[in-house]
Amino acid sequence: MLAQMMEKFKGGVSVPHHKPTATMATVPLPAPKLVVIPLQQHIGAPCQPLVKAKELVQVGQVIADSSAFVSAPIHASVSGKIKHIKPILLANGKRIDAFTIENDGNDTPIAEMGSVTITNKKELIQAARDSGLVGIGGAGFPLHVKLAAKEPLDTLVINGAECESYITSDYREAIENTDRIITGMLTVMDQLQIKTGIIGIEDNKPQAITALAEAVNRQPDLNTHQRIKVMKLPTRYPQGAEKMLIYATTGRKxxxxxxxxxxxxxxLNISTVSLFQHYLDTGMPLTEKRITVDGDNIVESKNLRVPIGTPIEDILTFCGGLKEAAGAKIILGGPMMGIAQFDLTLPITKQTNAITCLSAKTATQPQEMPCIRCGRCTRSCPMNLLPLEIERALKNKDAQSLKEHHVAACMECGCCAFVCPSNRRLVQYMREGKVIERGAQ
Structure with a gap:
């Protein structure tokens, strides 16, 4: 059933829609010759390797794990030989060990693969951990940690907002695996005894809204029609941020x-709950994912299904390459919160939901000008922060003032920089401010 939005969150901005791939069905990427799989693709403790160089591995095999609770196992995404294990420098500045696997082209799956039966919360949590799932497209919070919450839960909120420009990977999930999403929601709700499920999705995705509402109505249990609601939300960035989405769908702060x-x-992200149900149905953990490749500088925009660890350059080549190389910017994620890449041999990870390719004309930032104190940054901030005061505290290296202005609460959504008429590098200042504030603790 369709439901009305509860509340409109404060601030936010209207970003250009730019979603030409919304009508493009997902296609598989031809198997890459090599995959590079970092040993940390999640918030929490990095994994330790369970296999050595020259060993043979199969698709879905656990190749790295950790005994830490906040962590997630790493699986081989192709079958073949471990070429080597050595550190790589990721775009976020972290240096982490990574497997390089030579693909044998056989896609040999693990022998023990099969459907997974769960009958209680403990088995649900274990299955979530075994799946290797983390937040898809977000910060990479391990799924089993979320499911193990000790507080009483009454509402499951599914994030289908996908509010950034260009990205349509979740939209295609909603259209292509609609019934699996609803089944996955019911699985989680039943085992955690959650009464209500809400799918929050923006009103610029009418086909997905209709498909999800129809999938709910197809469920044979009439109670499902009351338990799960599809909620159409006004298009507003950053609607997909968890605090904004919870407020919009439940009115809770x-x-x-x-x-x-x-x-x-x-x-949970809409693709996360769908892929979890896929694991329960097949026993195949997270080894591949859908990504959107788009932007004004890619020859052929596509929605692709790619093995985790596929080098960026392989994906760009399959999409026809870049229209122009000079001054171009390649971003993992969307243009608002994505991270620009410096090395196209770096891989797709569990959190990657898009590659955005921007031309020099689009990517070049205008010259930074003095602040005119217009207050637009403050009005647009969904977290009620004061970016101007945080910038001033940063310039003064004033850790106490940074703390008092709650710089740590910034989610780096970029709304402040997006609306600034002086082109202030406000997100950069927020990040630098966090470093100073943490260093003073």
Missing amino acids: VAPGELPASVGCLI
């Missing part, structure tokens, strides 16, 4: 420093 469980909510 998550306090600074608190998690959604503190207000009785569990929030």
